[in-house]
Amino acid sequence: MSSLEIPTQPFPDQRPGTSGLRKKVRVFQQPHYLENFVQSIFDSLDGLEGQTLVVGGDGRYYNRSAIQIILRMAAANGVGRILVGRDGILSTPAASCVIRKYHCFGGIILSASHNPAGPDADFGIKYNTANGGPAPERITEAIFSRSRELDRYRILEAGDIDLSRTGSTELGGMTVDVIDPVDDYAGLMEELFDFDRIRTLLQGDFSLRFDAMHAVTGPYAEEILVRRLGAPTRSLMHTVPLEDFAGGHPDPNLTYARELVDILYADDAPDFGAASDGDGDRNMILGRRFFVTPSDSLAVLTANATLVPGYAEGLKGVARSMPTSQAADRVAAALGIKCYETPTGWKFFGNLLDAGEVTLCGEESFGTGSAHVREKDGLWAVLFWLNLLAVTGKSVEQLVHDHWATYGRNYYSRHDYEDVESEGAHTLMQALRQRLPELQGRRLGEHEVAYADDFRYEDPIDQSVSEAQGVRIGFSDGSRMVFRLSGTGTQGATLRVYLERYEADPDQQHQDAQTALAGLIRLADEVAGIRTHTGREAPSVIT
């Protein structure tokens, strides 16, 4: 087996976005494209020689081919050992768990999360550091700079490694350990949650439905919910991970998880419903004919965390991404703990978690997690909810209603305008940014503007600064609207509009969110000229 140095030319478009590099599969399949990016990762890491890396992905199309290339390149670049999930599978939180548990140098995760999969759809790759979390901007920017000057990459000339069985092999001096993708993660879940109580709940009259959406969480749900917790097999749907996710869009929300939503809104609905996304880091929580917004979910978990063994000693603090509703802030204030506001993307929680400043984190985009790993974690959130239901004996709806009665309700909704023309979307944001100074202190409809700015974040741990993270217009009554462009899409642009209004009066807390937010929705269009700039009459997805 000889190690080759292959001459190459840089690609100009390898800047990682909110969560790694995401492109169409066909872009990755261009000669040298994947190789260039992987070499740029290796070249940006100091002291990689002889170290251990974790590799795995969500099982989508091109996952296996990419892993074989990465293994050969890792060997040629002097990596000492690779832990790879069987069949190339590792959910994003499981990869984070494995990196931490075995004190690895880092890991490469192959996923485009909830984006559709298949030869004509999306693929993605990202690097995680030794803490198990997504590389911070300092590293992703270094990878990008390296990709712009790369002129060769190293790869071993060798055949494919058999990934279908666990065990150890050797590849050009590097050890390849094929590991069970579920074991370590399932063990960690048992340490955090009261499996006995959840088992008793699931074996009683309580009924549950979990939708793995033909993506990576199927095998995890089978092991944890069915084998270890005794839920009946019929509680699970779509548990076989398919390379094209059965043509679906594994994004756990009211639009894309329609089949599950219909089951939870039927007359004979189960007590609890949940779904996860392509790579297993997102979650949607449903009660019987009841939807929990991800922002409320974070607030409810924060308020009740001490009921769960892993958090019985209380929380150090909580963090949420900027567009996430301020529901968690109210709980943090009541508990006397800190609440941090970070830019969108899990990488911004890493420093706070490592420094022990926060225990729970969440994003409005169906992401919730804690210090147990350094990624958001779909099944973890499901188990957390089940643990709370088991201990309190309440229904999902009751738990949330009680929460609102105590803390007030933050009506919340996100409107996405997907795949709009890129130029229009950028013009909209630019025009909005220009208007910010003139909006300060003005009245807009019945609302008075308290602040209007472009979110800038200074990391409290390493003082790194991230500019232009989204336009926020906040009103004196606590309402807000936020505008930003997605950093995970692979086609056109996606405008995200986030709307929030606080309601303290328990008699006013049971309206439909779209109705309660109607005034703000109109105002957002007026202020930003959404219809004019996007040419769209309505959002493509409302969550």
Ligand code: VG1
């Ligand atoms: C979206 C979400 C963000 C999330 C990111 C990755 O990013 O808004 O909250 O962290 O996806 O999630 P953007 O830039 O498109 O708004 V995942 O599950 O796709 O890795």
Ligand code: CO
């Ligand atoms: Co995801």
